[in-house]
Every structure is written in C-alpha cells, then in structure tokens.
Amino acid sequence: MKNLFVLKKTAISKMVAVVIAVIIIVAVVAGAAYYYYILGPAPPPKDKVVIGIVQSESGANSAGCALHHLYYNWIIEDYNEEGGLYVPEYGKKLPIEKIVYDDESNLDKMLTLTEKLITEDKVDLIFAPWSTAFCFAAFSLYEKYHYPVVALTFGSDKAAEKMRSGEFKYAFSVLGLPSETGKEMADLLDYINKNKTPITKVGIIHHADQHGVEYASAIAYDLMDKGFQVPVQQSYTLPVATFAPIVSTLKSAGVDVVIDCGYSEGADLIREMKAQNFNPKLVFIGPTMEVPALVFGPFGFTPQDLVGVCYYDGWPAASYKTGALKDWAEMHRQRAEPIFGPKAYPFPASATFYAGLQCLFKAVEKVGLNREKIRDALATETFDTVVGKTKLRQGYSMQCELAGTISQWQGGDMMEVIWPRDVASADIICPKPAWP
Numbered sequence: 420m421k422n423l424f425v426l427k428k429t430a431i432s433k434m435v436a437v438v439i440a441v442i443i444i445v446a447v448v449a450g451a452a453y454y455y456y457i458l459g460p461a462p463p464p465k466d467k468v469v470i471g472i473v474q475s476e477s478g479a480n481s482a483g484c485a486l487h488h489l490y491y492n493w494i495i496e497d498y499n500e501e502g503g504l505y506v507p508e509y510g511k512k513l514p515i516e517k518i519v520y521d522d523e524s525n526l527d528k529m530l531t532l533t534e535k536l537i538t539e540d541k542v543d544l545i546f547a548p549w550s551t552a553f554c555f556a557a558f559s560l561y562e563k564y565h566y567p568v569v570a571l572t573f574g575s576d577k578a579a580e581k582m583r584s585g586e587f588k589y590a591f592s593v594l595g596l597p598s599e600t601g602k603e604m605a606d607l608l609d610y611i612n613k614n615k616t617p618i619t620k621v622g623i624i625h626h627a628d629q630h631g632v633e634y635a636s637a638i639a640y641d642l643m644d645k646g647f648q649v650p651v652q653q654s655y656t657l658p659v660a661t662f663a664p665i666v667s668t669l670k671s672a673g674v675d676v677v678i679d680c681g682y683s684e685g686a687d688l689i690r691e692m693k694a695q696n697f698n699p700k701l702v703f704i705g706p707t708m709e710v711p712a713l714v715f716g717p718f719g720f721t722p723q724d725l726v727g728v729c730y731y732d733g734w735p736a737a738s739y740k741t742g743a744l745k746d747w748a749e750m751h752r753q754r755a756e757p758i759f760g761p762k763a764y765p766f767p768a769s770a771t772f773y774a775g776l777q778c779l780f781k782a783v784e785k786v787g788l789n790r791e792k793i794r795d796a797l798a799t800e801t802f803d804t805v806v807g808k809t810k811l812r813q814g815y816s817m818q819c820e821l822a823g824t825i826s827q828w829q830g831g832d833m834m835e836v837i838w839p840r841d842v843a844s845a846d847i848i849c850p851k852p853a854w855p
Contacts (some may be wrong), residue, residue: 425595426431431729438626452559462508466513468503469515469517469541469542472488472491472518473520473529473532473557474520475549475550477525478524480524480549480550480553483707484549486707486713487572488546490769490776493754496728502507504780506783507786522548530556530560533548543832544566544779550572551628551630551633552630553849555629558578561587562587566589566790567790567793569593569775569811570592571594571776572594573594574594574600574629576597579592579596579598580814591775591811592736593774594768594816595734596772598637600732601634603824604731606645612699618701619647620650620673621676622668623653623689624653624665624680625650626681626705635652651669662692665691666688670697674699675700676702678703678731680731682705683713685705686719689725693854702727702729703729704730705731705732708730709733709766710766715761715762716759722828724854725854726826726851727850728827728828734822734826735817736824737765737822737836738767744821748765751763765833766833770805773804774819775809775818777802779797781804782800807819822842823838824844827848
C-alpha cells in the first residue's frame with residue numbers, strides 16, 4: 420500500500436511539473452508574441468541619427484539658401500548640445516549627424532542626390548531643398564520612399580492640392596500658400612481702402628518662375644474679387660538689366676499699390692522707383708527683402724529707406740518685441756552676426772522656420788524613427804515650439820500661436836507684423852511716406 424502511495428505521489432509530481440512547464444512555455448511564447456507583434460522586434464544597434472540635406476551651396480540659389488537654411492544647422496547644434504535627439508525605441512538620446520550635398524542650384528542634380536541619400540546613405544530623416552520649384556520636384560521622391568519632410572521655403576497651390584488629396588501625404592509646408600496669401604492681401608487692402616486711404620488700382624509684377632507665377636495669379640484673383648482694378652500684370656526674367664520700363668508702366672497706369680512677386684531684385688525695383696520719384700501708397704516685396712542682414716548690408720538700405728514697404732510671403736510672421744521671442748531675436752543676432760554681419764536679426768518667418776523643424780524632431784521624440792508614425796504624428800499632433808502651440812496642416816500654412824501673416828518695415832531693425840489686426844505688433848503705415 421505504501422509503494423502504491425509513493426507511485427501515485429510521484430505520478431502527481433510529474434504531472435504538476437509537466438503542467439508548470441507547459442504554463443512556462445505558453446507564457447514565454449505569449450510574451451514573445453506580444454513583444455514581437457505589439458511592441459515590435461528589438462531595433463538594430465544604433466549610435467546616431469543621420470539627417471540628409473541636399474541644398475544649393477553654390478549657384479544662383481546659394482545666397483537665399485544660406486539664409487533660410489541657417490536653421491537646419493542651428494536645430495542640429497541645439498539638440499546635440501543637449502545630448503542629441505531622444506529616440507524612444509532606444510530609450511535614450513542619440514547624437515545627430517548630417518550628410519550634406521550641394522546641388523549647385525541644379526534641380527536634376529538635387530533629385531539625383533536626394534535619391535542617393537535615401538538608397539545609398541540610408542539616412543533616417545531628410546530636410547527639404549531650397550525654393551518652391553526644388554521642393555515640388557523632391558516631393559515625389561519623398562512619396563516614393565516614404566520620408567516625411569517639413570518644407571520651409573515652399574509655396575505652391577498645385578502641390579498643396581496634392582497634399583490635401585493624399586498624393587503628397589509625406590510633404591508638409593510652413594509658409595502661407597498662394598491662395599491663402601491672396602486672401603490675406605485682399606483683406607488687408609480692403610481694410611486700408613475703407614479705413615485708411617482710398618485704393619483703387621494695384622500693379623503686380625513677378626519673376627517668371629513657379630513662385631512668381633502662382634503668387635501673382637492668386638493675389639490678382641483675390642484682389643479683383645474684392646473689386647480692385649489690376650491694370651498691370653507683368654512678368655520678368657532674371658537678370659533684369661533695368662526696371663526703368665516696368666516702373667514707367669506702373670507710374671503711367673497710376674497704380675496705388677505695387678506688388679513684386681520676386682526675390683532680391685526687389686532692391687533694384689525700389690531704387691528705380693526712387694529714381695523716377697514714383698511713390699505709391701504701399702509697396703509689397705517678396706523673399707530676401709525681409710532679411711535685415713541683407714537689406715541693411717549688401718543691399719545698402721537704411722531703416723528709413725524702407726518705411727512703408729511690406730512683405731507678403733513671410734508668414735506665419737512672428738514679431739520679436741516681447742517675451743521669449745524678444746530674447747530669441749537677440750540670440751539670433753549674436754549667433755548670425757559672425758556669418759552675416761551687423762543687424763543679423765531674424766526675418767518674420769525665422770522663428771516659424773525653426774518651429775517647423777522642431778515639429779519634426781518632437782514627432783520623433785514621441786513615436787520614434789518609424790517614418791510612417793512620424794508622418795502620422797506630423798499630420799495630427801500639436802507641438803510646443805518657440806512660437807507657442809504649433810500645428811502643421813497638410814496642404815495649408817502652418818498654424819502657430821504667436822504669429823500673424825503680413826509684415827511691414829517701419830523704421831526698426833526688424834519688420835512689424837501688421838495683419839491680422841488682432842495679432843499685429845504695430846498699426847499699418849499707409850500711405851507710406853515719401854522716399855528719403
């Protein structure tokens with residue numbers, strides 16, 4: 420009887436052992452399945468985050484690129500000074516390394532080098548090239564290889580429609596688009612016409628490239644929709660030998676407002692207007708004429724020379740008069756002065772350019788380096804940035820807490836935000852004073 424009890428006890432012990440073993444195996448398998456399918460497999464070893472940049476370091480686009488892509492360098496430097504970019508799947512900060520190629524202001528070369536960054540260098544992230552045309556061309560590659568990108572120097576309704584439709588789902592923009600800009604310009608001039616001084620006729624000239632054509636067309640459409648006359652709509656190609664014939668045409672047409680959808684050639688336009696003593700009630704100029712280091716440096720203007728001159732394309736536009744943004748402007752001057760000389764203060768979109776890049780990095784800090792998840796975070800999340808609560812809106816301008824739309828030179832070292840009125844840093848000067 421005793422032997423039978425021992426045998427039964429041994430059998431039960433073995434059964435318990437088997438059951439325990441099965442439970443352990445099931446738990447291990449379940450845990451492994453959970454880890455693999457829910458948490459994902461362990462990421463491969465990684466000691467840095469690599470960002471690829473193709474930009475115009477030489478050629479016709481190099482001056483503008485050097486200014487507007489300054490923030491590419493700064494945000495990488497700023498994060499590395501704090502130990503790098505936090506990547507959640509590794510549970511730590513990783514230093515950021517950049518691979519930079521010069522496209523020599525050649526669009527085809529930009530596309531070739533962008534594909535090289537993706538297929539050969541296998542970069543983790545990409546920063547966009549310089550200019551609307553180059554960004555538009557690159558968006559197809561970002562779509563093909565699923566790289567989410569925040570484009571700084573970009574504005575195109577054609578591309579924006581593709582963003583909204585999902586054809587360019589990996590591309591995000593910062594600046595106001597042509598159709599948005601047209602509405603803001605029309606609302607501003609309508610307010611001036613009703614509350615400041617009569618405006619009837621507007622003359623629009625533009626550089627014959629994608630930026631110039633799209634912005635000039637959109638602005639003209641919205642102005643005419645508000646009842647303004649646009650007797651002059653004229654394009655030009657670079658280089659412009661002289662603006663004398665164009666200014667004569669604008670003067671003869673008796674336009675109240677001049678809008679130039681162009682770039683640094685706006686400086687020559689202003690000089691010719693002064694030479695012909697043509698002083699419309701307002702002048703709007705495009706990119707590069709908003710940059711203090713340029714207009715008060717190589718362009719040779721003084722703050723008083725430009726009083727009343729406005730900027731249509733630099734929004735979201737921050738003013739740098741109070742709080743953290745005032746400190747940011749002084750930091751900008753000190754940091755950029757060795758590169759660009761005195762008065763290297765920020766232009767209206769400087770802080771918002773930096774904020775757009777912050778959104779990209781903060782998306783990584785939230786979801787990791789999975790580019791699909793980064794794209795989804797950029798499309799849905801609101802981020803804390805240098806300009807407050809900031810949200811990228813696919814197919815529209817970036818929306819941020821501390822910014823307006825249209826800015827104006829009023830005699831200071833930086834432009835003032837004049838529109839919309841509820842966020843303006845200063846009232847609109849109109850009519851503009853006579854040229855000094």
